[in-house]
Amino acid sequence: xxxxxxxxxxxxxxxxxxxxxxxxxxxxxxxxxxxxxxxxxxxxxxxxxxxxxxxxxxxxxxxxxxxxxxxxxxxxxxxxxxxxxxxxxxxxxxxxxxxxxxxxxxxxxxxxxxxxxxxxxxxxxxxxxxxxxxxxxxxxxxxxxxxxxxxxxxxxxxxxxxxxxxxxxxxxxxxxxxxxxxxxxxxxxxxxxxxxxxxxxxxxxxxxxxxxxxxxxxxxxxxxxxxxxxxxxxxxxxxxxxxxxxxxxxxxxxxxxxxxxxxxxxxxxxxxxxxxxxxxxxxxxxxxxxxxxxxxxxxxxxxxxxxxxxxxxxxxxxxxxxxxxxxxxxxxxxxxxxxxxxxxxxxxxxxxxxxxxxxxxxxxxxxxxxxxxxxxxxxxxxxxxxxxxxxxxxxxxxxxxxxxxxxxxxxxxxxxxxxxxxxxxxxxxxxxxxxxxxxxxxxxxxx
Amino acid sequence: xxxxxxxxxxxxxxxxxxxxxxxxxxxxxxxxxxxxxxxxxxxxxxxxxxxxxxxxxxxxxxxxxxxxxxxxxxxxxxxxxxxxxxxxxxxxxxxxxxxxxxxxxxxxxxxxxxxxxxxxxxxxxxxxxxxxxxxxxxxxxxxxxxxxxxxxxxxxxxxxxxxxxxxxxxxxxxxxxxxxxxxxxxxxxxxxxxxxxxxxxxxxxxxxxxxxxxxxxxxxxxxxxxxxxxxxxxxxxxxxxxxxxxxxxxxxxxxxxxxxxxxxxxxxxxxxxxxxxxxxxxxxxxxxxxx
Numbered sequence: 001x002x003x004x005x006x007x008x009x010x011x012x013x014x015x016x017x018x019x020x021x022x023x024x025x026x027x028x029x030x031x032x033x034x035x036x037x038x039x040x041x042x043x044x045x046x047x048x049x050x051x052x053x054x055x056x057x058x059x060x061x062x063x064x065x066x067x068x069x070x071x072x073x074x075x076x077x078x079x080x081x082x083x084x085x086x087x088x089x090x091x092x093x094x095x096x097x098x099x100x101x102x103x104x105x106x107x108x109x110x111x112x113x114x115x116x117x118x119x120x121x122x123x124x125x126x127x128x129x130x131x132x133x134x135x136x137x138x139x140x141x142x143x144x145x146x147x148x149x150x151x152x153x154x155x156x157x158x159x160x161x162x163x164x165x166x167x168x169x170x171x172x173x174x175x176x177x178x179x180x181x182x183x184x185x186x187x188x189x190x191x192x193x194x195x196x197x198x199x200x201x202x203x204x205x206x207x208x209x210x211x212x213x214x215x216x217x218x219x220x221x222x223x224x225x226x227x228x229x230x231x232x233x234x235x236x237x238x239x240x241x242x243x244x245x246x247x248x249x250x251x252x253x254x255x256x257x258x259x260x261x262x263x264x265x266x267x268x269x270x271x272x273x274x275x276x277x278x279x280x281x282x283x284x285x286x287x288x289x290x291x292x293x294x295x296x297x298x299x300x301x302x303x304x305x306x307x308x309x310x311x312x313x314x315x316x317x318x319x320x321x322x323x324x325x326x327x328x329x330x331x332x333x334x335x336x337x338x339x340x341x342x343x344x345x346x347x348x349x350x351x352x353x354x355x356x357x358x359x360x361x362x363x364x365x366x367x368x369x370x371x372x373x374x375x376x377x378x379x380x381x382x383x384x385x386x387x388x389x390x391x392x393x394x395x396x397x398x399x400x401x402x403x404x405x406x407x408x409x410x411x412x413x414x415x416x417x418x419x420x421x422x423x424x425x426x427x428x429x430x431x432x433x434x435x436x437x438x439x440x441x442x443x444x445x446x447x
Numbered sequence: 448x449x450x451x452x453x454x455x456x457x458x459x460x461x462x463x464x465x466x467x468x469x470x471x472x473x474x475x476x477x478x479x480x481x482x483x484x485x486x487x488x489x490x491x492x493x494x495x496x497x498x499x500x501x502x503x504x505x506x507x508x509x510x511x512x513x514x515x516x517x518x519x520x521x522x523x524x525x526x527x528x529x530x531x532x533x534x535x536x537x538x539x540x541x542x543x544x545x546x547x548x549x550x551x552x553x554x555x556x557x558x559x560x561x562x563x564x565x566x567x568x569x570x571x572x573x574x575x576x577x578x579x580x581x582x583x584x585x586x587x588x589x590x591x592x593x594x595x596x597x598x599x600x601x602x603x604x605x606x607x608x609x610x611x612x613x614x615x616x617x618x619x620x621x622x623x624x625x626x627x628x629x630x631x632x633x634x635x636x637x638x639x640x641x642x643x644x645x646x647x648x649x650x651x652x653x654x655x656x657x658x659x660x661x662x663x664x665x666x667x668x669x670x671x672x673x674x675x676x677x678x679x680x681x682x683x684x685x686x687x688x689x690x691x692x693x694x695x696x697x698x699x700x701x702x703x704x705x706x707x708x709x710x711x712x713x714x715x716x717x718x719x720x721x722x723x724x725x726x727x728x729x730x731x732x733x734x735x736x737x738x
Contacts, residue, residue, distance in 0.1 A: 062565075063556075063560075063565075063665070063666060064666055064669075065666075067560075067565035067664070067665075067666070068564075068565045068566055068567075071565060213710060240709055241709060241710055242709060243710075243713070245669075245670055246670075247661045247667065247670050247671070248464060248660070248661060250460040250463070250464070250591070250702070251457060251460055251701065251702045251705030251706070251709060251712065252705065252709055254453060254456040254457055254460055254702075254705075254706075255453060255705070255706065255709075257456070257586075258450055258452055258453040258456065271567060271664055271666075274567050274662065275567075275661055275662065278569070278662060279660070279661075282588040282590070282591070282660070283579070283587075283588055284579040284586060284588070299566065302566070303566055303567045303569075303662070305569075
């Protein structure tokens, strides 16, 4: 007692200290431990990876203008998940450390129809987060969805892999730390197909553009037009901007028919591209004008027929005949065709490869902790894809990958009923991609 | 500076689109006018017509067979739908009617997607209507000109049925006052069934005629349904002539605005609808009390 009384502590201070210690003991232990840990809980981590399985959520259009392409993408994700969970040799070639799953856990794919609408996609992912604690989001097929899910991913601190997304903004001004894109996009397409157009058609030509009225359309049209006007003196004589889901393009095509254009550069996508192209033929615009598809649309040739796509130049992510050159592409085409009954289009390829890359990053990082996985991507290591080695840029999280230039085959040249395009060349990604900061990417924080 | 060739072409576009909208809207307006049911499955009927016609064409290679089989199929689908489901909702609140027809639309669309997938299907126009016609002052797709004629004939037939037959007289009387028709000893529910079938057939027939212009997909009726509602509002609920005038006005507004700025074409359509609602709340040819 005397020692206490003789110390510097007063009785009042001792009571306060005791109360403080008792109060601290009553606090839940987790936050104290978490703050002490260098990996505090973030997003759905660690809860999302504590069970036997981890969940990934895909918001993909299964109805509406992009339904056909969305269904194809979904198959790519399904196949990738199956291959991750079964140690398939193709998946192991890209992500060698998979172990019948990822880090000892099976991967479960959840999917919902986004109808290519940002609100629907965000709501679907929010539901997956609430109910299944997903550790990864994917899906888009519309860059409007990709941009919305980018922002949502950054807010929720859950990784997001863009599906098909052609807008420059996805890894440009709307890029985020938590978002990654494997596929090509407007600027890469423009810089890849531009030289082909100039080489084949010369300088100072007149072009009419058809543009869907959202971020993909506007940025892709700008990139293609910038290239052609600045490098070859082409002139955009009209740009017909139509809302997503337009069915009757007669008003737009009439303006084009009276524009004096020599080329129809159709940036429309999905069913919009099918209808606008078919109707351009009805109006006699095709074949009077030369059709160019800067950002190739899966299944377009099948839907409109080779009589329209014959001779058409397009830029794309993947075409199945590349199996002749790349063993992994051959494996992918074979297993996909065996499972689904048709040769995969580039939406499925993009889905499969982006999941394979994510599986590689998780297993290399040895953790589902999102900042660890992000930093693994940001090492920028050279990794395999179906079309050779690629890498992700740390600055904007864009995959530097080749762009494939194709030309439509005539019916008489087709060797089978899916042999619509001839691969002209593969343009190296680093020769067509813009500087990482050119489109204003500011990716934001890790935590 | 107006490009007159472009202007005339756009007027033609408006005429073709307007005629199509008029035919679809006439089906919608007589159903609502007679049964009091706002049929949100009307777009799905348009889609069903397109698919039924495409199937018939696939097996027969005949566009006429496609039109006949497709129309009859959608009429039958309409009659069956009315007998099995719609008739149970006549006495229920309008929101129930909206929900059930909305749900039916989804069911029809997803059934078609289940059986045929989402890929677009193309029904080629008859050989004699393929290609482009030079009208001297402009060139125009031949089939679109033919479609204008086909739709005009269909509207004439519908006019004949509604204004020159006993059934039409009952339908028009039912639009004005279905209780009075019932009290005159006419089986009004049988009339309702026929009206629903005829209204659905109008949409289905339009779907077949439109198929060579806009290749079909399960969602093809979705966008057209919205435009059709605007047409009915502009023309006046329950008015057959109103549907025709409303359709033509809507078609021309969309097309001519597109000449100046396509982004505003649908904005202008809704501006026109708003103006009509402000100045003539019952529509151009509508009558107070029908709605």
